[in-house]
Amino acid sequence: MDQIAIISDIHGNLTALQRTLEDIRERGITHIYSLGDIIAKGTHAEECVRLVRDCCEVSIQGNCDDVFSRDMDLTGVDQLSADRFRWNQNKISPESKEYLRSLPFSHEFYLSGRLVRMFHAHPGKNDRYIGAIDSFDHLYSMFLPTEKTPSQEKADIAIYGHIHLPFVQKLYNRIILNPGSVGNSMDCVRDPERDGDVRANTVINYLILRGTLGSRDWNGPLSYEIINIPYDIEQELSTNGDNIELEAYEKELRLGWYRNMAKVERMAREKGLLQ
Ligand SMILES: [Mn+2]
Known part of the structure; x- marks a missing residue:
């Protein structure tokens, strides 16, 4: 049986990435x-890019990898956004920018018969x-191909x-998996009256898939496991003295309190998920 570790959303958090790679090893x-x-x-963007290049046999592009690796015309952009853009962009070398720009949008493989699309x-x-938690129509669209996917098949996984935010959702005989985040874990809807222990929220999350890699035979084994690991948050924060939005970053790492939580709560209300 093959095992694949799927990691996501490192966001320049080197302590969390090193701890994750150690756990995987x-x-x-x-x-x-x-x-x-x-x-x-996070401040360690360059180190994280280099580690991912060294350790990951598959690496796809996120929205931040895309945005901050390209040159952008900042005329008319508000001061904070422009400063944030420059700070993040100055954290990565020309070579790493080129690497980030070159990453594919999506990757597909077979695992114990299932077509898996990332x-x-x-x-x-x-x-x-x-x-x-989303509408069945939105969730179903996650299985559909687009002009950006390697194949035009519907995905099984x-x-x-x-x-x-890590989760497993099964619908229409298909499965959606989200490994959560390595370096920036959070729960996007919060309420002091309802919240449990914050230590359940601020850990590293990643996913382990087990099955027969490359096999189209559905009779093979298949399992998925979401991993939670505590890591030294204070160690990472102690090296973020230059962080352009340190206060918001500290709140995210220590409390899992998303800086744009109001936006997510508004979306939850619009969907009728929250009063
Ligand atoms: Mn993203």
Whole structure:
């Protein structure tokens, strides 16, 4: 049986990435695939890109990898956004920018008969937000091919990152998997009255897939496991003194409190998921 570790949304958090790779190694797993957003937010973007290049046999492009590796015309952009853009862009070398620009949008493979498709956020758009709880129509669209997917088949298993929240959802005889985030874990809807222990929220998350890689035979074994690992958050924050949005970043790492939570809550209300 083959084992594949799927990691996502490292976001420049080197302590979390090193701890993740150590955990993967300890389990004897050699196939590591990345779902993108290696950079942005945390200060160690360059180190994280280099580690992913060294360790991951598959690496696809996230929206942040895309945006911050390209030159952008900042005229008319507000000051904070422009400063943030420059800060994130200055964290990566020309060579790493070229690597990030060259990454594919999507990757497909067979595992114990199933067609598995990986993409960062949605098969058609790398920054579209599809929540763990969403309409059946939105969730179903995650299995459909687009002009950006390697094949025009419907996927049996769709794997994406982007929302920084791990989950498994089965529908229409198909499965959606999200490994959560390595370096920027969060729960996007929060309420002090309802919240459980924050330590359940601020851990590293990644996914282990087990099956027969490359096999079209449905009789092979298949399993998926979401891993939770604590890591030294204070160690990472102690090296982020230059972070352009340190306060928001600290709140995310220590409390899993998303900086744009109001936006996600608004979306949840619009969908009728929250009063
Ligand atoms: Mn993303």
